Amino acid sequence: MRPYTSCLRGICRIGAALCLALLAQPLAAAELKLAATHTLHDSGLLNTLIPAFEAASGIKVRLAIGGTGQVIRLAANGDVDAVLSHVKAQEEKLVTSGAGLKRYLVAFNDFFIAGPPQDPARIRGIKDAVEAMRRIHDAKARFVSRGDESGTHVKERELWRAAGLEPKWPGYLSAGAGMGSVLMMAGEMQAYTLCDRATFAAFHARTGLEILAAGDPRLYNEYGVVAANPARFPGINAAAAAKFVAWLTSAEAQRLIAGFRIGGQQVFFLPPTAR
Amino acid sequence: MDILASTRQAFALLFSGDAELWTIIWISMRVSLIALAAATPPAVVLGYALAHKRFPGRRILVVLIQGLLSFPTVVVGLVLYILLTRQGPLGSWQLLFTQEAMIMGQAVIAFPVLAAFALAAVQGADPRVHETAVSLGASPLRAAITTLLEVRFAVVAGVFNGFGRVISEVGCAMMVGGNIAGVTRNMPTAIALETSKGDFAQGIALGVVLMLFALGISIALGLLQGRGGLK
Numbered sequence: 001m002r003p004y005t006s007c008l009r010g011i012c013r014i015g016a017a018l019c020l021a022l023l024a025q026p027l028a029a030a031e032l033k034l035a036a037t038h039t040l041h042d043s044g045l046l047n048t049l050i051p052a053f054e055a056a057s058g059i060k061v062r063l064a065i066g067g068t069g070q071v072i073r074l075a076a077n078g079d080v081d082a083v084l085s086h087v088k089a090q091e092e093k094l095v096t097s098g099a100g101l102k103r104y105l106v107a108f109n110d111f112f113i114a115g116p117p118q119d120p121a122r123i124r125g126i127k128d129a130v131e132a133m134r135r136i137h138d139a140k141a142r143f144v145s146r147g148d149e150s151g152t153h154v155k156e157r158e159l160w161r162a163a164g165l166e167p168k169w170p171g172y173l174s175a176g177a178g179m180g181s182v183l184m185m186a187g188e189m190q191a192y193t194l195c196d197r198a199t200f201a202a203f204h205a206r207t208g209l210e211i212l213a214a215g216d217p218r219l220y221n222e223y224g225v226v227a228a229n230p231a232r233f234p235g236i237n238a239a240a241a242a243k244f245v246a247w248l249t250s251a252e253a254q255r256l257i258a259g260f261r262i263g264g265q266q267v268f269f270l271p272p273t274a275r
Numbered sequence: 276m277d278i279l280a281s282t283r284q285a286f287a288l289l290f291s292g293d294a295e296l297w298t299i300i301w302i303s304m305r306v307s308l309i310a311l312a313a314a315t316p317p318a319v320v321l322g323y324a325l326a327h328k329r330f331p332g333r334r335i336l337v338v339l340i341q342g343l344l345s346f347p348t349v350v351v352g353l354v355l356y357i358l359l360t361r362q363g364p365l366g367s368w369q370l371l372f373t374q375e376a377m378i379m380g381q382a383v384i385a386f387p388v389l390a391a392f393a394l395a396a397v398q399g400a401d402p403r404v405h406e407t408a409v410s411l412g413a414s415p416l417r418a419a420i421t422t423l424l425e426v427r428f429a430v431v432a433g434v435f436n437g438f439g440r441v442i443s444e445v446g447c448a449m450m451v452g453g454n455i456a457g458v459t460r461n462m463p464t465a466i467a468l469e470t471s472k473g474d475f476a477q478g479i480a481l482g483v484v485l486m487l488f489a490l491g492i493s494i495a496l497g498l499l500q501g502r503g504g505l506k
Contacts, residue, residue, distance in 0.1 A: 066471050073473030077277075147456060149472040173372075174456035176468035185453050188361055188371050 032240040035064045035071035036084040037151060038178035040223070043198030045260055045268060052256055053247050059240045067178070069149030075099060075226065078233030081241040084225050084248075087151040091224045099233075100226035104249050107257045107268040108222045111155055112214030114183070114200055114207075115141075115192035123192075123213045130162045132213035137165050142191035144182050147174030155219065156194045162218075183207050196221055201262035223268070225249075277475075284476035285483060295456075296477060300484055303461035306374055307442045310381035311389075315434060318386050322393025323419055327405075337394065343387035351383050352450030359451065372453035377461070380447040385437035392433020396426040428499050435492050443485060 040046050041063070050061045064074060068085045075083035076099045084106070085091060094100035113123060113132050121139035123132040136143055145167065146153040160167050173191070175182050179199040186193040187207030200211065227245050230238035247253055257268045288296055325337055357363055359371040370376045404425045408418040423430060445463035452459030454468060462481045469478035 066473075069472045069474070070470075148468065149474070173453075173458065176454045176456065176460065176464075176471075181453075185372060 030059045030240065032059050032061045032082065032237060032244055033064065033080040034061050034082050034084065034244065035066065035074040035080040037068050037071055037086060038065060038180065039086065039150075039152065039196050039199050040084055041065045042178060042180040043196075043202045043262065043267060045198065045257070048256055048260055049248075049253060052253070053244060056247060056252070057240075057243050059243060061244075065178075067146070067148040067150035068154070075228060078228055078236060080228065081237045082225060082227045082244050084223065085151060086221050086223045087154055088222050088224060091226050094226050098231075099229055101229050103224045103226050104245055105271040106223045106225050106248050106253075108220060108271060109197045109268050110214070111152065111194055111196050111219035111221055112200075112211050112216075113192055114186070114195045114209045115212045116190040117208070117210050118190070119210075119212060121192065126213045127215045129159055129213060129216035129219055133159045134163045134165065136192050137163070137167070137169070140169050140171055142171040142173065142186075142189055143167070144186040144189065144191045144193045145172065145174045146179065146182055146194075147176045148178070150178075151221070152179060152194060152196060155221075158218070159194070183209065198262065198267040201265055201267050204263065222271075281475040282479055285479035288476060288480045289483065293480075296480060298457055299460055299462055299465045299481065302374070302457075302459070303442060303463075306377045306448075306461060307381055307438060310378045310441055311385055311434060311438055313378065314382040314385045314437070315389055318389035318433075319393045319423065319430060322390040322395075323397050323423060325390070325394050326397035327419070327422075340387045340390050340394070344391055346384075346387065347446070348380075348384050348444050349446035349450065351380055352447035355380050355383070355447065355451045371451060372455060372459060374452070374459055376451040377448050377459055380451050381441040381444065384444060384447060385441050388437040388440055389433050392436060393423075393430050396429030396433070397422060399429065400426045431499060432496055435496050439489060439492055442488060 034050075036046060046063065050063070053059070054061060064071065064080060066074070068087045068090060071080075071083050071085050072087070072090045072094065074080045075094055076097070078099065083091075083094070083100070088103075091100070091103045095103055111129075113129060113136075115121070115123065115136075121132075121136045121141040123135050126132045126135070145156055171191070173185075173189070175185055177185070179196060180203055182193055183195060183199065183203040184207060185191070187203075187209055192212070193209075200209075225245055225248050227238070227241035228236045230236055254270055258266065258270050260266070260268055321336075321340075325333060325340075355376060356371065358365045359368065359376055360366055361369075361371075370379075400422055405418050405422050408421040413421060443463055445467055448454075448459070448461055449464045449467065452461070452464065454460050454464040460468070462485050466478045466481050466485075469475065469481075
């Protein structure tokens with residue numbers, strides 16, 4: 001009987017130690033909860049920025065990745081310390097509603113319409129994004145929409161509205177997924193999609209899609225950061241959030257952002273004031 | 276406060292006959308029922324054979340099926356994706372991101388559950404049923420049908436369990452279905468999406484429907500077993 005009980009006791013001890021270790025982890029003091037949009041993560045930029053920030057500050061970053069709708073919601077509920085996204089209006093609403101402190105412009109790039117090399121709707125080289133969308137609609141070509149209330153989806157809907165069209169035909173597919181997944185789907189189905197430059201470059205080799213209609217000034221994409229307001233949410237790590245915002249707008253981070261390359265191409269550009 | 280408001284909205288959605296919501300429920304039902312209809316006959320035959328016949332590799336098969344019971348559905352999704360992608364061996368079928376692909380995935384996921392239940396049911400059957408049938412001159416097929424009819428409640432319990440597993444499965448459905456609105460968006464993938472959009476009302480509404488399904492299945496099972504005991 002003896003050996004069994006001592007064995008059992010040993011197992012209990014290991015179990016208790018494991019539980020303690022698991023419990024202790026989230027209590028680590030220097031930790032920043034950051035919500036960021038798919039595009040930033042899928043492009044690989046965060047994989048460059050976050051380790052650099054962690055090394056510079058000693059603060060560990062815990063990332064929540066989602067569409068803009070989701071990350072803004074996380075910030076509005078005080079579930080994260082800071083949020084990085086790319087819909088200016090929604091970020092500013094965070095600030096005016098008192099959930100966030102101030103919005104800082106971090107970087108920008110652009111959207112364009114990507115599609116299969118065969119280009120059934122003949123949009124190659126068209127600068128006017130609204131005209132390109134109209135041709136896709138008229139050709140009843142396949143188009144994969146993000147459909148997830150993300151910044152990209154919001155931009156896409158603006159284009160349909162500007163064209164005065166209702167995106168409803170059998171080939172219009174609302175995927176409800178991140179940019180990377182939507183690009184993979186569009187590649188599989190040889191469909192068009194509205195895409196940001198960074199994610200496109202990261203997925204280019206795997207999808208076989210091409211940039212067909214780019215250069216419309218309406219398709220500028222601004223990335224902003226907002227720290228949560230400690231007066232509203234006392235539980236948040238305001239010090240870490242402030243450090244992160246300050247670091248992101250510092251010369252070091254801006255150098256990393258401008259130097260970030262995918263397939264030899266610059267995909268994030270610095271805001272005019274920071275250059 | 277937010278939860279209350281979302282829940283109120285959810286019930287409003289459910290009872291207002293919201294077309295989008297009911298399309299999602301319909302797609303879920305359709306895909307899962309077809310997948311079960313496709314998987315049940317071969318799974319029951321296999322379960323019966325494993326319980327009744329002695330052949331080389333039988334034990335390995337039994338272990339394999341029991342292992343597959345807890346097989347991660349995302350791995351089923353991954354394998355199916357690799358097979359169905361444009362560059363994959365079955366790429367010419369162009370099935371990726373269609374309901375057919377979801378049906379294939381769910382059939383694979385349900386198969387081990389159905390087979391394991393059929394196996395256990397036949398093993399648990401009174402052996403005299405089979406012996407009597409044979410002694411009365413029944414062909415092997417006829418004897419098999421008699422045995423399976425005898426244990427039908429346990430086999431049907433397997434079908435309900437398989438249904439429970441596939442109707443709530445999100446990983447494989449998301450990967451090979453693609454969660455396309457009105458085409459491959461079912462209840463679990465829709466809930467995942469609504470949550471990611473930060474729009475909880477529809478997620479809660481679908482969650483309520485899914486839970487009602489689970490409850491309904493368990494009540495149906497209870498009723499079945501009750502009657503099976505009475506007989």
